[in-house]
Amino acid sequence: MDKDVNKDSLNLDPKSNNDYISKREKQLDAEFQKKIVERKKKFLEELKTENEVFDNRTLLNIYSLLTGKHIDEFSGIINSGKEAVVFKAKKGNEYFAVKIYRVSNCDFKTMWKYIQGDPRFHLRKSSTRQIIKAWVEKEYRNLMRALEHINTPEPILRRENVLLMEFIGESGTPAPRLKDVKVNYNEFYELIREDLKTLYQDAQLVHGDLSEYNILVKDDEPVYIDFSQGVITQHPLSKSLLIRDVKNICNFFKRKGVKCDYRELYKYVTGEELSIIDEEMVNIY
Template sequence: MKNVKNNDINTVSDDLDKDISWDMENIKEYDLKNENEKEHITKKDQQRIDKEYQKKIVERKKKFLESLKTENEVFDKRTLMNLYNLLVGKHVDELSGIINSGKEAVVFRAEGTDSETGELEEYAVKVYRVSNCDFKTMWKYIQGDPRFHLKRSSTRQIINAWVEKEFRNLLRAGDYINTPFAILKRENVLLMELICDEDGNPCPRLKDCKVDYEKFYAQIRDDIKTLYQDAKLVHGDLSEYNILVQDEEPVYIDFSQGVISQHPLSKTLLIRDIKNVCNFFKRKGVKTDYQEFYKHVTGSELHLLDEELAKNY
């Protein structure tokens, strides 16, 4: 699919405006308190209300698209529609900036109102760039997972499965360890809880802050064990970059590469995760032993063959 350049933003806005009838059917909410009030509104008043609401929708779309232009992000039309539909469906009220931007994905900060409490909530919206994703790598992680059955030739299906996998992994892991709560997914867009402090500031990565490293190492060892033995999951890409620090506790993010314990790559990825963790804490002066760590997690000795396979992966 052709990418939308920043200078094509008006064209995309025009395309989105063609969907105005869809928006009107799905999010029309007039300030009418009861059916009796509806009966007393004249046809002229109704047309005026329709026109005002239509203008509000168009302005909201243009504001939304302009915000993406300001952030210098480039997405295809389908992705823009998925993002806009988060606003249409009232899942979020606005996207308020970028938290992190990488080659394959960008994470937006979003704000919304809790439907039950009416309180302001902070969210993270992770968007995978369809044009930049490494589909061959994604396929390796999806292929051996019995939860997914799809054709390799369909790149759109692969990326949708990739986001679905992260969504499921977050929910599954969240029952046992600290992770962001996954709320919903729309193709290549994932909406989840924002891990932040009391003031709403995104929590820092383990890499970027100072903690009680002995305590954190012990906690992470136990969390990986719990994830493996109870949740039957392996993170698959664990490092100081994918662990946040909130209230002096580790919170684990980026579960897209996570695999279930029955996956053919589970041991290889587990060994890699353990070595990454050990290497980080060793640099911080903590005494580590990746072989003992592996036994703590799995209950078994680390076989030389498995370790060699992990080295070459």
């Protein structure tokens, strides 16, 4: 053995080494748990200041985003509606959007109507939790499908009634909705017209709830959000929902002085004439 090595400095007893490692692991675990508790407390305070009330299971789903290191903190509300609230969140210098459905406020009958006709889902109407989980899964899949063809937020992950996605905006400031910003309306109508056609014919998807409220404006281009009601073109409600979409779009742009007709827009998107029967079906749904 090298003479420079002090035998007393070596611990050759395996039991002693294992005891040291075990003690150190417990110490590190205690430190980690303390950080988790502090982080959870901060997280709950953040939600409390936003005047939002969620059930325990939802809080656990949201909290899993923090412990999973997907985000570091919440930093305000982007939008709040009856059934869902969209938070702004951060990880480092990057911003994200977190959409959280309020389970107690959701219209499960309407959700079920949109889900049951979708061949992508085979769900038995057994619990509200299963329905809302399928609803968020549907929005996630719709965004993934639409993203291949038009501007939408990129979905990142979902946890039951929670959806994490790309933040649309600059330096933490959300992009404005079409209803809140002035654009060249004639040019913007043409962009939306083309996107609707692409969404229908290439992505085989109908937004289902399209209006000036669900279109953001970023870099002078439309970005489409809120795809939870979106359906594929094979869905029995797809025609009715598309008619409603084109009517909403044309009503908005008409108010801005753009010459447009929803029947012409429907034909441009689908390649088919709009029948009286199809229009009557809109009132049923």
